[in-house]
Amino acid sequence: MVIHRASPWTIRSAPWTEDFAGRGRSWLGANNVLSPAWILLMKYFVSLLLGLLVMLSSALAQESAPDALVRKVTDDVLTIVRQDKEIQSGNTRKAMELVDSKVLPYFNFQRMTALAVGRDWSKATPEQKKRLAEEFKTLLVRTYSNALTSYKNQTISYKPTKMQAADTDVLVRTEVVQPGSKPVQLDYALEKQGDSWKVYDVIVAGVSLVTNYRDTFNQEVRNNGIDGLIQMLGNRNKQLEAGKK
Amino acid sequence: MKLRLLPYLSSVACAVVVASGCATTASNPKDPFEGFNRAMFAVNEGLDVAIVKPLAQGYDTVAPLPVKVVVGNFFGNLWDVWTALNNLLQGKPGDAASDVGRVLVNSTVGIGGAFDVAGELGLTKHSEEFGQTLAVWGVGDGPYFYWPLIGPRTTRDTFGWLVDTYYDPVWRVDDMALRNSLVATRYIDLRATLLPSDKVIEEAAFDKYNYIRDAYLQHRRNEVFDGDPPRVPLDD
Numbered sequence: 001m002v003i004h005r006a007s008p009w010t011i012r013s014a015p016w017t018e019d020f021a022g023r024g025r026s027w028l029g030a031n032n033v034l035s036p037a038w039i040l041l042m043k044y045f046v047s048l049l050l051g052l053l054v055m056l057s058s059a060l061a062q063e064s065a066p067d068a069l070v071r072k073v074t075d076d077v078l079t080i081v082r083q084d085k086e087i088q089s090g091n092t093r094k095a096m097e098l099v100d101s102k103v104l105p106y107f108n109f110q111r112m113t114a115l116a117v118g119r120d121w122s123k124a125t126p127e128q129k130k131r132l133a134e135e136f137k138t139l140l141v142r143t144y145s146n147a148l149t150s151y152k153n154q155t156i157s158y159k160p161t162k163m164q165a166a167d168t169d170v171l172v173r174t175e176v177v178q179p180g181s182k183p184v185q186l187d188y189a190l191e192k193q194g195d196s197w198k199v200y201d202v203i204v205a206g207v208s209l210v211t212n213y214r215d216t217f218n219q220e221v222r223n224n225g226i227d228g229l230i231q232m233l234g235n236r237n238k239q240l241e242a243g244k245k
Numbered sequence: 246m247k248l249r250l251l252p253y254l255s256s257v258a259c260a261v262v263v264a265s266g267c268a269t270t271a272s273n274p275k276d277p278f279e280g281f282n283r284a285m286f287a288v289n290e291g292l293d294v295a296i297v298k299p300l301a302q303g304y305d306t307v308a309p310l311p312v313k314v315v316v317g318n319f320f321g322n323l324w325d326v327w328t329a330l331n332n333l334l335q336g337k338p339g340d341a342a343s344d345v346g347r348v349l350v351n352s353t354v355g356i357g358g359a360f361d362v363a364g365e366l367g368l369t370k371h372s373e374e375f376g377q378t379l380a381v382w383g384v385g386d387g388p389y390f391y392w393p394l395i396g397p398r399t400t401r402d403t404f405g406w407l408v409d410t411y412y413d414p415v416w417r418v419d420d421m422a423l424r425n426s427l428v429a430t431r432y433i434d435l436r437a438t439l440l441p442s443d444k445v446i447e448e449a450a451f452d453k454y455n456y457i458r459d460a461y462l463q464h465r466r467n468e469v470f471d472g473d474p475p476r477v478p479l480d481d
Contacts, residue, residue: 206463215273215459
């Protein structure tokens with residue numbers, strides 16, 4: 001995990017406030033904090049600060065885009081996993097709860113399911129789509145949670161995101177770094193919906209966790225229709241649910 | 246062994262493929278010999294459950310992390326020589342120079358490759374072998390194969406693997422006992438690094454054979470493009 005530096009405004013007390021509120025000792029050498037030179041300087045300082053703040057907040061708004069989102073969610077999740085001995089010892093249920101609360105809100109499962117199913121998706125009724133997405137979500141959450149339980153001492157490094165201001169589809173690239181072996185590429189494809197970005201694909205070492213199902217799903221739809229696919233997913237989820245706590 | 250391996254393996258492959266080719270019901274155009282491959286996959290799964298995986302698990306439990314890191318680094322350093330050459334063959338002299346730098350730094354300061362000092366200095370490790378070089382030269386994937394012990398390879402990557410093995414410094418060690426233990430250690434170490442993904446694949450895959458094949462093909466495409474393949478439109 002790359003330790004991200006505290007942002008400038010979280011520094012507990014800035015030096016100038018200490019000077020001001022303190023004993024009136026300032027680098028101007030004036031003991032009187034209300035001296036004209038001091039006031040002038042403060043005015044200048046305040047305007048400078050305001051300007052800086054405006055610049056920073058616009059930079060922040062830009063960064064609160066997809067890459068910042070991925071970074072925040074990753075940091076949140078790994079902070080918890082690092083402290084949770086139960087997850088580390090393989091408690092999938094606990095990891096799934098974590099994924100449910102911290103990760104799911106940022107995923108677009110309808111789109112993920114559509115991509116996994118491919119062109120058969122258009123043949124499904126709205127009700128079938130809903131059930132498919134529900135079952136596929138359960139399966140993916142379990143896969144993702146399982147991967148979390150094998151977390152040891154890996155760190156995540158973030159690569160620069162290639163992105164234009166008008167882009168609505170972006171790939172955020174990260175790497176799982178582990179000593180003694182090659183880093184594993186972990187990319188997230190995000191799509192802008194209104195004002196918010198949602199993940200619609202997770203790509204591990206170049207392998208899309210979503211489209212990797214396409215061949216299997218196509219085959220099942222060919223053999224047993226959409227309902228067959230729903231049943232196949234449902235059976236697997238039930239079986240996994242029964243198999244472990 | 247080295248020189249005789251190639252014609253031997255390819256003739257076996259051809260014979261088996263011809264024998265099983267027409268009997269298969271291939272559903273994926275990239276996998277015309279699915280019947281043969283599934284049989285080999287079953288053989289491999291059997292070997293894995295009976296021998297390879299238990300050994301890897303034992304190694305994983307017994308060896309402390311620093312030992313595993315050193316083992317991984319040591320073999321990685323030997324491979325970096327070949328990586329450099331392949332980067333050169335692929336027309337990437339910058340990457341090749343970086344790889345040479347890695348070998349020089351890690352073999353000396355890194356005590357015979359035990360420590361990846363160069364990585365700490367910012368010389369990123371690259372993943373290259375001859376299969377990727379062939380791909381960059383324009384050789385297509387060809388039919389997909391699943392070989393026992395070797396695992397999944399496209400036709401191109403099978404030939405790439407044969408060339409890799411021929412030039413592999415570990416396979417070139419003269420002392421047979423030493424060579425065999427090195428090859429075995431590297432193999433078990435590699436299998437041990439894959440242990441965490443076992444459970445994930447087991448639960449995620451409906452048809453493990455399919456899942457591994459499709460993942461392998463996507464993964465190889467990613468490697469050929471050095472981790473940044475052109476994005477294909479996903480909706481079809």
